[in-house]
Amino acid sequence: MVIEKSVLAIITTNKEKVSGGAPIFICHDFDELQKYAANLEAILDGIAHALSDEVFIIVKH
Amino acid sequence: MNEYTMPIVFGVAIGTIARILMLRTDYRQYPTYLHGKIIHVALGFIAASLGAVAVPALMEMNFTAVTFLTVAATQFREVRNMERNTLTEIDGDELVSRGKAYIEGIAISFESRNYLVILTAFVGTLFYLIWDIYVAVIGGIICLIISKVLQSGSTIKDIVDIEYVAPHFDGAGLYVDNIYIMNIGLPERQEEILKYGMGFVLKPKNINVVNTIAHLGQRQAILHDVSVSLGVFRDSGTPALVPLIKRDLDDGRIGVFILPQIRDKEKAKEIIGAVPVLETAIRMPSRSDTHNEEVK
Incomplete structure (x- = not known):
């Protein structure tokens, strides 16, 4: 089976909310989170999706 | 030169003209310049030849000769495969891909246009042999018009x-x-x-x-x-x-x-x-x- 979509990274400001297999980046505030997300999006060729203001994920489509 | 030479030449000529008229390069930029076009004009010429020589074969009561039209069908299915393969190969390099259905649509039209060429050449040669060149020209033009109509489907x-x-x-x-x-x-x-x-x-x-x-x-x-x-x-x-x-x-x-x-x-x-x-x-x-x- 080919996995078509996968979560490449999780970026969060609230580490209580996340855990699991993908790399997790913990940031201090929303600004830092945005910078991380923008960089990771460019590096990983994925899309930064917002699940909430505290949790962003990078997904490869 | 025999009685069939001129009708066959006429049929081949009108068939090839039909293929050239149906070969448009527009905003889709396909087929691309020159080389892509040469391939399709050449294949159109072959199709026209097949359509044209089928008529004398029938008139000479040589019915088995018509079976070579099946060879033509195989040949043009191959054209469709060729187009499909080329387009699928380059589709990965497009910023926004064409998609399989669009490629299939393009490939189908390449195949069907060759059959329209065979029809045009066949009608041209047949009318030339039965009547004369003037009727053949009229028949050929009607075929060209039919081809043009069949070429364009509806739009969004x-x-x-x-x-x-x-x-x-x-x-x-x-x-x-x-x-x-x-x-x-x-x-x-x-x-x-x-x-x-x-x-x-x-x-x-x-x-x-x-x-x-x-x-x-x-x-x-x-x-x-x-x-x-x-x-x-x-x-x-x-x-x-x-x-x-x-x-x-x-x-x-x-x-x-x-x-x-x-x-x-x-x-x-x-x-x-x-x-x-x-x-x-x-x-x-x-x-x-x-x-x-x-x-x-």
């Missing part, structure tokens, strides 16, 4: 109403009208998308059309044609900037989200309207007997 503007709707964000969700397109997390990306993006809603004119425009291949064809004509604001490695079409499940309308380089609403509407309706996407539920009984 015949089956939907197109309306411009500016895309907007609701939280991280991108919407065209009330149709959800995708989730964009980064505020700077959202700004880019609002700045460069355009949205269109395509409203189906009747029940048959709902399935046609829902077809994924048809949707991809729309995106490809728009991107070719208006340019596309994206690069490799920017998957967030991807033109998309999503469907409203309630009423079958589709929301087209594009990122063109030329942001001209009227032009974009025209281009979406001019996208061919793919043969493989056409559905006719209203022709079904069961459906019609239920409606009654």
Whole structure:
């Protein structure tokens, strides 16, 4: 089976909310989170999706 | 020189002319210049020869000779394969891909045009032999006209109403009208998308059309044609900037989200309207007997 979509990274400001297999980046505030997300999006060729203001994920489509 | 030479030459000539007339290079830029064209004119010439020599073979009571037309059929199926393979190969390199259904549509038309060439050459030679060159010219011209008519199918503007709707964000969700397109997390990306993006809603004119425009291949064809004509604001490695079409499940309308380089609403509407309706996407539920009984 080919996995078509996968979560490449999780970026969060609230580490209580996340855990699991993908790399997790913990940031201090929303600004830092945005910078991380923008960089990771460019590096990983994925899309930064917002699940909430505290949790962003990078997904490869 | 014998009695058949001139009719055959005439048939081959009119057949090849038919192929050249049907070989248009337009905004789709396919077939490409010169080399692609030479291949198809050459194949058209072969098709015309086959159509033309079939007539004398029949007149000489040499009926088995007609079986070589099956060779022609195999040959032109091969043309279809060739086109399909080439286009599939290069599809991965397109910023906005054509999609399999569009490629299949192009490949089918290449095959069928060769059969139209055979028909034209056949009619030309037949009329020349039965009557004279003048009748053959008239017959040939009628065939050319038929070919031209058969060449062009319907376009999107015949089956939907197109309306411009500016895309907007609701939280991280991108919407065209009330149709959800995708989730964009980064505020700077959202700004880019609002700045460069355009949205269109395509409203189906009747029940048959709902399935046609829902077809994924048809949707991809729309995106490809728009991107070719208006340019596309994206690069490799920017998957967030991807033109998309999503469907409203309630009423079958589709929301087209594009990122063109030329942001001209009227032009974009025209281009979406001019996208061919793919043969493989056409559905006719209203022709079904069961459906019609239920409606009654």
